Amino acid sequence: MRILGCLDGTNAEQIGRAAQMFNATPPPAFGLLTVIDIGPREDIDRMRGRFLRAPMRHQPVTREMLAAEEAAAQDILSAGLACVQGAETLVRQGRPELEIVNAAAEWKADVILICPSAQYGEPPQLGPRFMGHIARFVLDHAPCPVLLVRQLAREQFPIER
Amino acid sequence: MFLFFPLPEFWRTILTSFVALVTLAGIMTRPFRWSEARIAVGGAGALLVLGLIRPADAALTLLRDWNTFLFFLGMMGLSAMAEAAGLFDWLAVQAARLAHKSAARLFLNVFLLGSAISMIFSNDATALILTPVVYVLVTRLRLPVLPYLFACTFIADTASFLLPISNPINIIVMSRYPLGLWTFLRLLFLPSLVAITLNIGIFYLLYRSQLKGTFDIGRLPTVEKAVKHKPYFRYTLWVLAVVAPSYVIAAAFQFPLSVISVAGALLLMAGALFWKRTTLMEAGKAISWPIFGFIAGMFVVVRAIEVTGLTIKLGNLLLRLSGGTSFGAVMVGTFGSALGTNLINNVPMAVVMNSSLSSVQQAAPAIRNGFVAATMFGCDLGPNLTTVGSLATILWLLILRQRDVEVSGLDYFKVGVLVTPVMLFAGALTIWLLL
Numbered sequence: 205m206r207i208l209g210c211l212d213g214t215n216a217e218q219i220g221r222a223a224q225m226f227n228a229t230p231p232p233a234f235g236l237l238t239v240i241d242i243g244p245r246e247d248i249d250r251m252r253g254r255f256l257r258a259p260m261r262h263q264p265v266t267r268e269m270l271a272a273e274e275a276a277a278q279d280i281l282s283a284g285l286a287c288v289q290g291a292e293t294l295v296r297q298g299r300p301e302l303e304i305v306n307a308a309a310e311w312k313a314d315v316i317l318i319c320p321s322a323q324y325g326e327p328p329q330l331g332p333r334f335m336g337h338i339a340r341f342v343l344d345h346a347p348c349p350v351l352l353v354r355q356l357a358r359e360q361f362p363i364e365r
Numbered sequence: 366m367f368l369f370f371p372l373p374e375f376w377r378t379i380l381t382s383f384v385a386l387v388t389l390a391g392i393m394t395r396p397f398r399w400s401e402a403r404i405a406v407g408g409a410g411a412l413l414v415l416g417l418i419r420p421a422d423a424a425l426t427l428l429r430d431w432n433t434f435l436f437f438l439g440m441m442g443l444s445a446m447a448e449a450a451g452l453f454d455w456l457a458v459q460a461a462r463l464a465h466k467s468a469a470r471l472f473l474n475v476f477l478l479g480s481a482i483s484m485i486f487s488n489d490a491t492a493l494i495l496t497p498v499v500y501v502l503v504t505r506l507r508l509p510v511l512p513y514l515f516a517c518t519f520i521a522d523t524a525s526f527l528l529p530i531s532n533p534i535n536i537i538v539m540s541r542y543p544l545g546l547w548t549f550l551r552l553l554f555l556p557s558l559v560a561i562t563l564n565i566g567i568f569y570l571l572y573r574s575q576l577k578g579t580f581d582i583g584r585l586p587t588v589e590k591a592v593k594h595k596p597y598f599r600y601t602l603w604v605l606a607v608v609a610p611s612y613v614i615a616a617a618f619q620f621p622l623s624v625i626s627v628a629g630a631l632l633l634m635a636g637a638l639f640w641k642r643t644t645l646m647e648a649g650k651a652i653s654w655p656i657f658g659f660i661a662g663m664f665v666v667v668r669a670i671e672v673t674g675l676t677i678k679l680g681n682l683l684l685r686l687s688g689g690t691s692f693g694a695v696m697v698g699t700f701g702s703a704l705g706t707n708l709i710n711n712v713p714m715a716v717v718m719n720s721s722l723s724s725v726q727q728a729a730p731a732i733r734n735g736f737v738a739a740t741m742f743g744c745d746l747g748p749n750l751t752t753v754g755s756l757a758t759i760l761w762l763l764i765l766r767q768r769d770v771e772v773s774g775l776d777y778f779k780v781g782v783l784v785t786p787v788m789l790f791a792g793a794l795t796i797w798l799l800l
Contacts, residue, residue, distance in 0.1 A: 213507055241510075244500060244510050244511065244514055245500075247514065247518075247777065248496055248497060248500070248514070251492055251493075251496070251518055252493060254710070254748065255489055255492060255493055255653075256400075256401055256402065256653055256655060256656050256659055256710075257493060257653050258653070260497065263497070265494075265497045265498065265501070266497075268497075268501045269497055269500055269501055269504070272500075272501045272504040272505050273504055275504075275505065276504050276505065276507060279507065280507075322509065324468070324508070324509050324574070324575045324576070324577060324578045325573075325574050325575065325576070325577025325578055326574070326577060328574065
């Protein structure tokens with residue numbers, strides 16, 4: 205069994221805990237994926253177009269941007285490896301939702317572990333906006349079962365009947 | 366290949382309008398990925414070849430607007446040389462240090478820094494230089510990137526009417542309708558503060574859940590690393606300390622601001638060449654030369670329409686729509702300009718409005734000033750509606766969205782639609798109250 209955990213920079217522990225649930229024999233092969241989102245760079249390029257300027261790739265600051273992205277990706281993977289030891293690491297660049305499903309297909313993942321959205325503050329309230337667009341896309345388009353890993357929210361229950 | 370045969374006035378107007386419309390449509394849609402500059406120059410060339418504008422008239426139009434061309438040159442040069450000194454990196458690191466590890470305070474600092482940079486260097490510097498710097502900073506700090514990028518891109522325009530030099534559009538409008546510094550500040554400084562406050566407030570509400578965390582200050586680069594060359598950096602600070610008040614003094618005495626910006630850029634370039642921080646070739650590359658073709662083309666195209674009397678008709682229409690009241694003038698000027706900037710670029714819109722406003726010069730001072738201030742306000746702030754491009758770009762992004770893929774450019778649009786009309790209305794109301 206091969207299980208793919210999707211790291212977003214905030215969920216290494218959650219993915220780690222979920223991974224421990226899979227005590228299969230033979231032991232599953234874990235992969236940890238992080239995607240460098242190229243959306244912001246595309247936006248900056250579009251904005252440069254509005255100001256009639258050439259795309260970013262011609263600018264010296266682009267090197268710094270790429271280095272920062274690479275460093276952040278390595279940082280995220282290190283945090284993931286600390287929680288899921290011995291996992292294979294994968295780095296992709298592009299639109300996160302597309303890269304996750306494509307990487308899962310290429311890596312021949314049997315299960316994808318993903319969190320509803322990156323969590324920078326308090327956990328979000330359960331409800332229709334609970335799941336981010338990336339998790340939504342992966343659920344809809346994944347080539348294999350998807351395990352949505354989220355924090356316990358027992359205090360938000362019972363939901364009014 | 367001029368048209369040597371006389372053309373009736375009616376057909377002349379039709380032909381001129383057709384060329385102008387094709388040019389504007391080309392700028393909106395950019396067929397074959399042609400640059401806006403090529404399209405604008407092509408439109409101007411077509412008018413000249415067809416004899417719809419006299420070469421002497423076109424040349425005179427361009428010469429009359431020398432201040433605008435020089436200001437663009439000085440503004441780009443000044444920003445590029447300050448960037449070479451590492452000023453923007455240094456400011457971003459300081460903003461992060463002053464945030465004391467709080468993501469929310471850093472968000473506020475990015476807004477304040479963006480406002481200050483727009484005020485002194487113009488909105489271009491904030492949007493084009495500060496944005497990537499902030500992107501690198503927040504990526505290193507492992508903070509959510511989008512709220513900070515939105516803050517940079519929006520504040521670039523929101524803070525672009527604090528001073529006349531904060532946006533080249535102000536220079537274009539004020540070259541034709543000079544406002545004293547006091548009148549400019551009286552009419553636009555407070556609305557600018559209102560818009561900035563609304564921008565910050567609404568963004569805090571929108572992104573509050575992503576701004577609750579803290580960041581590790583240890584991930585920040587040291588100040589020494591941000592400053593690329595200490596002597597040149599110090600020299601840059603000294604030059605800017607002279608340039609900033611010079612701008613204010615020049616604006617107060619209605620002295621051409623382009624002279625200050627070009628002088629400042631030349632001083633910085635001299636320092637950069639002395640300390641080998643740049644070469645003439647690199648400095649030349651930092652300037653976007655097609656902009657001059659674009660502006661020149663638009664000036665000629667709009668001048669040709671002006672000769673036909675169409676822009677006067679547009680001005681009269683605006684005056685009628687305003688109902689002859691100062692409130693109407695401000696609202697029509699603001700929302701008309703804002704809508705136009707999202708259809709075509711804000712530079713052509715400002716030039717069109719400039720030409721149209723000649724018909725409101727006979728109106729009462731409150732209406733006249735209302736239209737002029739509202740034109741600058743609408744053309745400066747309006748682009749926030751479709752920050753990453755014109756409405757045509759947004760339509761294209763909407764088509765991409767059909768494929769279920771999240772298109773981040775649309776996030777800008779969603780936020781822009783929410784925040785820009787509020788800022789436009791509140792700002793316009795403030796202008797009207799200050800008339």
